[in-house]
Amino acid sequence: MxxxxxxxxxxxxxxxxxxxxxxxxxxxxxxxxxxxxxxxxxxxxxxxxxxxxxxxxxxxxxxxxxxxxxxxxRKESVQKLIEAINLLETPESDASKIDDNNLSSLVDLLQRQIHIRKHIEAELINAKEVAETATQAKSEFLSMMSHEIRTPLNAIIGLTYLMQQEEQTPSVMENLKTLQFSAENLHLLINDILDFSKIEAGKVDLEEMPFDLKLLVSNIKKANQVKAEEKGNKIKLMLDDDIPATLIGDSLRIGQVLTNLVSNAVKFTLNGSVTIEVSVVKKDEEKASIYFSVTDTGIGIPSDKQKLIFERFAQANSETTRKFGGTGLGLVISKKLVQLHNSDINLESEVGKGTKFWFTIDLRIGTTLKQQITSALTEDDNDVSLEGVKLLLVDDYFVNIRVASKFLEKWKVTFDTADNGLVALDKFRNNEYDLILMDILMPEMDGYTAAEKIRETGTEIPIIALTASATMNNQDRAFSVGMNDYVTKPFNPKELYHKIAKYSGRI
Structure with missing residues (x-):
């Protein structure tokens, strides 16, 4: 085997x-x-x-x-779930029911909290909508009140100006100056409130235009000189020779900040001095860093009140408000305007010895200004004759027509009038004009509609809004319907003269 x-x-x-x-x-x-x-x-x-x-x-x-x-x-998930519930600020009654071993109860609790949060979110959304509606209502109210207050104020300021050009007795002239001072103060208060509203709403955009900084600051000094002399003050101006001849920026807003600081310094100083200093901190071929300061020898600001003055509707104390007046918005507006330039206002002050405000702004350097831009910043426009200019004046308020008519007659301007947009449209079709001065809020047909219909004919005739409605929304809409420029009532006669000269081709 x-x-x-x-x-x-x-x-x-x-x-x-x-x-x-x-x-x-x-x-x-x-x-x-x-x-x-x-x-x-x-x-x-x-x-x-x-x-x-x-x-x-x-x-x-x-x-x-x-x-x-x-x-x-599972343990980690439960722990995170508990942490999430705790972050929701669970009421004590629910917090006591948290059981680490009962996932179902945790989910139920979380669902209840999510439901609560959704309810709160819905309430917040509703509150936001209510707030936005209130803001819109406030804007509409400001627009309407601006128009209603500026309309009669335009007549007061305009007629006061015209009467001062005529031969008057010393007592009447003194009364006219008092009237003019009061009207201009009221105008400044209205502007402060509207400016603050625009800045709060984020409706202020800085312009980029060439301007002469030295000339701007010199004009601000001149504008405050009379008031300073009345209070026994001297205004000193220190300008750096190194300041470029032309800078690019928003001269209106820079001027607004400086004007407010200088006028405040004059207001709170008696028999003293106000010093304006503008100098170059550094510069290259493209831009310059400009230092601005306004120093006075006035009443000063207590150290514990120095932050307060930059808050809205606030002054150092109630006695200051009663004695010197104002809305308490000037410094708030100035601070916000400087912040729009990516800078800030600084302050040094001592009670009884005076106050110093200063800030620095970076501006681009421009080429030499054209002659017509320079003339727009000076007072030489009246050397240009408006005789022979023909325009259409559109306004529904007879007092405004009377005031504007007196200026136009004085300047030897030929003009027709219309009391609403419908009449204006008819006169435009049957006549030839060099330009149109158009009010905005009118019966029958408003200025916006009239401007749109005029533009539909293909004409390029200049249309200047001459209106008491001064909010940014009104201005934006005016430009969107084809208007070329915007003059706010009460109008500055020199500004209106310059606009007419510019758009009629006289400069």
Whole structure:
């Protein structure tokens, strides 16, 4: 019998216990083969069993690790959920119900808090809409009040100016000066309120126009000279020779800040001095950093009140308001205008010794100003004759027409009048004019509509808004319908003269 394929354990037993004769017996050989197959079968089953056990152990380990990770993630999720609930400032009654092991209760609690937050968010949205509606109502109210106050004020200031040009007795002239002073003060108060409203609404954009800074500051000094002399004050002006001849910026807003600081210094100083200093801190070929300061020897500001004066409707104390007047908005407006230039106003003051305000603004350097721009900043426009200019004056308020007519007659301007946009449109179609002075708020047809219809004819005739409506919305709309320029009532006669000369081609 061949023993090569015999299982090693069976072969070992055969050699030990069986003789060669037994192995030669065919029947015994069949038995041995059957036993041999059993041995081999057992080994295969054992090997499969061991392999299967090894696989089950690996799978068990992997499943176990997965369960551990899931449990850890659940704990972390629950913890984050609890932290989120705590951040929602959960009421104590709900906070006491937080159970780390009850995920369902945590989710319910979170859903309740989300519902509460959604309700609060809806209330906030509603409050925002109410606030926006109130802001719009305020803007409309300011626009209307501006128009209603400026309309009669235009007549008062205009007629006062005209009467001062005529021969008057000393007592009448004194009364006229008092009237003019009061009217101009009222005008300044209205401008302060409107400017503050525009700045708060973010409706003020700085212009980029060439201007002569030295001339601007000199004119501000001149404008405050008379008032300073009345109070026994001297205004000193210190201008750096290194200031560029032409700078690019918003001369109107820079002038507004300086005018406010200088007029305040004059107002709060008696028998003293006000010093205006403008100098170059540094400059290169493209821009210059300009230092401005206004120093007075006036009443001064207590240290504990120095921040207060930059708050709206505030002055150092109530006695100051009663004694010197004002809205308490001037410095607030000035500060915000300087901040629009990416700078800020600084202050030094000592009670009884005076006050100093200063700030620095970066401005681009421009080329030499054209002659017509320079003349616009001077008072030489009246050397240009307006005789022969023909214009259409549109206004529904008869007093305004009378005031404007007196100026136009004095300047030898030929003109027609219209009391609403409909009449103006008809006169425009049947006559030839060099320009139109257009009021905005009128019955029948307002100035906006009239301007649009005039522009629809394809004409390029200059249209200047001459109106008491001074808000930014009114100005923006005026330009959008095709008007060329904007003059606010009460108008400055020199400004109106210059606009007429400019748009009629006389300069």
């Amino acid at each position: 061949e023993l090569d394929n015999i299982h090693r354990l069976l072969a070992k037993q055969i050699k030990k216990h069986l003789s060669d004769d037994c192995l030669k017996n065919p029947a015994f050989q069949n038995f041995i083969n059957a036993v041999n197959d059993s041995y081999h079968g057992f080994d295969r089953d054992k090997e499969l069993s061991e392999h299967s056990a090894l696989l089950n152990e690996k799978e068990f380990y992997e499943i176990n690790q997965k369960l551990k990770n899931e449990i850890l993630q």
